[in-house]
Amino acid sequence: MAMQRALEQIKVKYDEVVIDGHLNFLSDNPKTKAIIKADDSVPSVSAASIAAKVARDNYMTEIAPNYPDYGFAQHVGYGTALHLERLKLHGVSSLHRQSFKPVKALL
Numbered sequence: 841m842a843m844q845r846a847l848e849q850i851k852v853k854y855d856e857v858v859i860d861g862h863l864n865f866l867s868d869n870p871k872t873k874a875i876i877k878a879d880d881s882v883p884s885v886s887a888a889s890i891a892a893k894v895a896r897d898n899y900m901t902e903i904a905p906n907y908p909d910y911g912f913a914q915h916v917g918y919g920t921a922l923h924l925e926r927l928k929l930h931g932v933s934s935l936h937r938q939s940f941k942p943v944k945a946l947l
Contacts, residue, residue: 847872858882860889907933 843865847857856871860878878885897916904913909930915923924942936943 858885860885903935907935 843859847866847869854871856873857866857869858878859865859872859874860876860882861874862876864872864874866872875882875885879889880886900912900916904910910926910933911922914920915926917923919940919942927936927942927946932938932943932946938944938947
């Protein structure tokens with residue numbers, strides 16, 4: 841759904857949309873294709889990956905004061921020892937991705 845919403849916001853003409861991974865969640869659109877490890881081989885996907893990581897890191901730092909027990913400003917969501925320690929100590933918050941293996945184990 842997120843990919844479909846993002847695609848609907850593109851206002852310029854495009855030749856193709858590359859999805860990083862093995863599943864094409866937009867397969868009904870003939871201009872889309874999935875490429876495993878596209879961030880290693882497609883420059884625009886590499887750039888988008890960096891931009892997404894920077895945006896996520898900034899978001900995690902921004903919300904950190906609202907969740908002081910979790911150390912979000914330090915680990916910014918990466919599966920570090922600190923992240924896992926705080927997760928075990930304080931439990932799963934509403935922000936945690938339920939698909940993240942350590943979160944699944946605690947649910």
